[in-house]
Amino acid sequence: MGWLSDVLKRNSELEWMFDLDLLYETSQRAYLKKLALETCINFIGRTISQSDFRFMENGKRQLNDWHYLLNVRPNTDQSAADFWQKFTYELIYENEVLVILTDTNDLLIADSFTRDEYAVYPDVFRDVTVKDYTFQRTFKMDEVIYLTYNNEKLTSFMDGMFDDYANLFSRMIEVSLRKNQIRGMVSMDSTLDLTEKNRTKLQNFIDKLFNSFRNNSVALVPKLKGFDYEEVYSGENNGQSVDELTKLKKSLIDDVANILGIPNALIHGDLSDYETSIKAYVKFCTGPFVKKIKDELNNKIINKKDYLNGSKVEVYGVTEKDLIDNAEAVDKLVASGAFTRNEVRELFGAERSDNPELDKFVITKNYQSASAVEGGENG
Structure with missing residues (x-):
């Protein structure tokens, strides 16, 4: 900084210019994260929501209360499709999902809860909250439907990657905006009386110029004595930056889809290899989800004796050809x-x-x- 100090001493009129706000910070592209997660998780959620849950006894389907809860109306505020889509979203996004059965026979998905784990006794869930209501009672593990996805939250696992993508995406947007941009050069008479009051007025004037050029296709600038403004054309834009932005967003979605087991061609609607993509999607993505749900329902709804005698819950509509x-x-x-x-x-x-x-x-x-x-x- 030594050379800069010498310049400022010899050119005192430059010193105050470093106080002007001419640079603007880039915003974080948080929507990139939401775009990728929402696209992939909701894709799986819509698939699972089409499932048909069948309560079977001796190979025959039973139309009982469980059939109504799982396929028609789990609670007073949700249809079965909405319920299972939210169920899948919570399971993937939060790494776990808790469903309780109320005294009025409503299946509710908990928004938050605390799990107390025990070694030889069933775990207990307390402070179970649904919307703005917190249940005062506790729920044992054998009284609820509880599933986990993996050992670490998807969002936590991918935070680092999203930060890198956000920085890269912001830089690419800056480059794209600079192309075809009209830039301004300002020259000022160094003999102007630049007191604190005048510097404030000058800063406000520059801010108004910036907002006028940014927000309007046509802007009129007053000509001031000792203050000249000149426009500089930044060059041509061949559209390459826009294509690169689209490719970056697609790449981010591809990374999330790969983690969840969704074929890239399927998530982007590419029909050239549709049959192969569907087979891979069912086998490596939705199949394991359906297996988790089916095992948990059989464990919690049907006791061991009835299960061995032929009673079971089957899930159709996702894995069948x-x-x-x-x-x-x-x-x-x-x-x-x-x-x-x-x-x-x-x-x-x-x-x-x-x-x-x-x-x-x-x-x-x-x-x-x-x-x-x-x-x-x-x-």
């Missing part, structure tokens, strides 16, 4: 005698039929041994 698109495969499964028609119905998410004929194995001549085929030289 389309029956019409796979009609040829269905015919092969039945015609080869590998599956009964009722078993095939279950594989594709349909309920079993009461027709006993559909529980019989069917086989065509094409799958019989060569010696059993009639006709030919020995026919």
Whole structure:
């Protein structure tokens, strides 16, 4: 700073100029984080919300209170689709989700709670809050539906990466804005009486100039004695910066999608490899979520004895293949005698039929041994 001090001493009129506010801080791009998370988490949430939860006994679906709660109206304020979408969002975003059953048979997703863990006794949840109401009672682990996603919150795990992306994104926006920008050069007569009062007035005038050029396509600037303003064109913009911004946002969404197991092509609506993407999405993303939910429901809703006797909760609508698109495969499964028609119905998410004929194995001549085929030289 020695050289700068010498310059300021020899040119006292420059010293006060360093007090003028000519630079503006860049804002944090917090919406980048929300954009990536909301895009990916809600994609999974919309998928899970289409699930069909079936309470089964001896292979037959039971239309009981649980059927209504899980598929129609879990509580007075939410439909089943809204409930399961929020359930999935909380599970991924907060790394855990707690659902309680009230005395009025409403399933409620807790907004906040405290978990007391024990080694040999069921954990206890207290201070359970839903909206602005906090329950005074405690809930034991075997009384609630509670799931965890992984060992660390997704948001905490990705904070560092988002900070880097935000800084890079801000810098790219600055570069994009500088292209095709009209810049101004200000020259002032050094003999002006620059008292504190005059410097304040000059600063206010510069601020007004800046706001006029930023907020208006046409701005009129008064000509002042001893104060000259000149515009400088910054150069051409070929649109490359806008493309780079779009690629950066897409890259950020891709990173979050990869962590959650969503194929990149699927999240961006690329239909060129749709079938392969759907298979990977079901197997590595939604499949594990459905398994977590199904295991927890079977654990909390059905006791061990009933479960071993055939009672269980099944979840359909996410992992099953389309029956019409796979009609040829269905015919092969039945015609080869590998599956009964009722078993095939279950594989594709349909309920079993009461027709006993559909529980019989069917086989065509094409799958019989060569010696059993009639006709030919020995026919």
